[in-house]
Every structure is written in C-alpha cells, then in structure tokens.
Amino acid sequence: MAGRAAMLVNLGTVVMTVLTLASFVEGFGVNWGNIASHPLNPDIVVRMLKENKINKVKLFDADSWTMNALAGSGMEVMVGIPNNLLETLADDYGNAKDWVKENITAYMRKDGVNIKYVAVGNEPFLSAYNGSYLKTTFPALKNIHRALKEAGHTDVMKATIPQNAEVYQSANDKPSEGDFRSDVKQIMLDIVKFFHDNDLPFTVNIYPFLSLYLNQHFPVEYAFFDGNGQTIPDNGKNYDNVFDANYDTLVYALNKAGIKDMKIIVGEVGWPTDGHKYATPKLAEKFYAGLMKRLAKDVGTPLRPEKLEVYLLVYSTKT
Incomplete structure (x- = not known):
C-alpha cells in the first residue's frame, strides 16, 4: 500500500507539472485511459483539461x-478501438458498420462530440x-474507413492506426537508414499506401525512455531536449535528441515507400515515474519541460x- 501511495504521489506531481506548463503551450493533446486505481469522474477530467487549455484528447x-x-x-x-475488437471488425463489414453507428454516428449531433480521428x-x-494482429488490423482499418x-x-474525421515506433528501424542509429521492420514491411507498405490514397494520417507512439530502458550504454542526455548530449550528423542534418531521430527515421521509411508528404501524428509520448532507475519524477519533469518548450516554439524535426501534432501520456511503469 505504501508503494502504491508513493507511486500516486509521484505521478500526481508530474501531472501537475504538465498541467502548469500547459497554460503556456497550445495545440497539444493528452491521452486519457479509463484503467486507473483511482479513476476520476469524466466530467471532472473534462473540466480540468479545459481549465488548463488542453483541447485535444486521445481515448x-x-x-x-x-x-x-x-x-x-x-x-x-x-476515439480508440481496442485490439480485441480487430478480428470482429475485420471479419464482417456489418460489424464495422454497427460499431461506427453506435460509437461515432450516435455522437455526431448538435452539441455532440468533436471526433477528429x-x-x-x-x-x-x-x-x-x-503477430496476433497481423492479419486483422488492415482489414479492420479498411472496414472502419468504409463505414x-x-x-x-470522412469529411470531418480520419481513421488511423497508432503504431509503436518499433515497426521501423535504422542501422547505426542513422535516421536516413530508416525502413520498416522486415517482418512487417509488406503489411506496412500496404497500409501506408492505403493511408496515402485516402488522405489518412500515420500515427506513431514514441518513447525516448525506452532507449535507456533497453540499452544500458545509451547516452542519457540524448533522451532529453536540452542539447547537452551528443550530436549525431546524418545526411546534412544534426540530431541532438532521440525523439527527433526516431521521428525522422519514420519520415525516411515513408520516403522509401514513395510517400513524401504524409501527415504524422505522435499518438503517445511520455516518461514514466516509477519502475526503473531512470523512471523518476525528476527526470519525467525534465523530459516534459523540454518537450513543452519545444512545442511552444512550434518547431518540428x-x-x-x-x-x-502530439498527444502526451503521463504514466508509471508500476502496476
């Protein structure tokens, strides 16, 4: 119980830091999950977000x-569709049609929900x-888009698939060598072509913390936005943080697929507060402060x- 209480205090401190910074930054969104040890009434959450000038939310x-x-x-x-529904939506267009009617059309009314994606x-x-969802994700996407x-x-909203940055990779950490992961390359090429043909965005979740988590020799400062770490030159561009390098690795992967101008949404980006030596409130605040300063400048990669276009996720690695 003491550990859980400490976790909630740590997470709460970082949430308050993000909300404070939000008062000075416009245009970003936040992720809102409904799995929590102490869930808040949704009316309270909406009011809290609006009071802090956060006008985008990802469910x-x-x-x-x-x-x-x-x-x-x-x-x-x-609006999100959980993975456990993908097979049902892929197998039968009628199921996708019913899902859209019940979860989208029902809220498309005066004073309804402003659904964008x-x-x-x-x-x-x-x-x-x-590979559990390799055969069902793309068919589900096509059925939902059709519905x-x-x-x-479709004039006011777009379908997309939030992917982990793991679906692409690069040799020697060079963004210019980026390409889709070999075992999913063909399906990713099919998906991004469908995105391109239907003017749909590519959504990716980027977590610089994972670079530290997975590699004990990873340069710590390269995970943040302060420019205090190493700079990696690549193809005439300089990278001083892993977020930019990761994002542009995707851009290069899309370019190699023949797609130059696809809209990219960062569906999740965040830093945990517990569960690892680098998962601390202090480092989480450092990460969010650097990210928010970047967003305030309206500059990309x-x-x-x-x-x-970014949606934050404030979280803990403990359960």
Missing part, C-alpha cells in the same frame, strides 16, 4: 460515460504480440520543421 476506447462527458466540450477527440487498434504490430465514409463522416 483508447469509446466508453459511453467518457464520450458523453466530452459532448458539447468542443474538444478534438481521437478513429484509432483502429493500438500498437497492433508490437513484437511482443507475436465512416458511407456514414458521411530536422526533416519536418513544421509544427508537430
């Missing part, structure tokens, strides 16, 4: 209590899933210098 499902709380708020919403699955090609289009919603 992991279409929970009716949460959706109803968002109705009339004007907040831009990315529908996230089909969440990191379905993560290697830890051992949205048939319902007349060396390859994509335009303003980034």
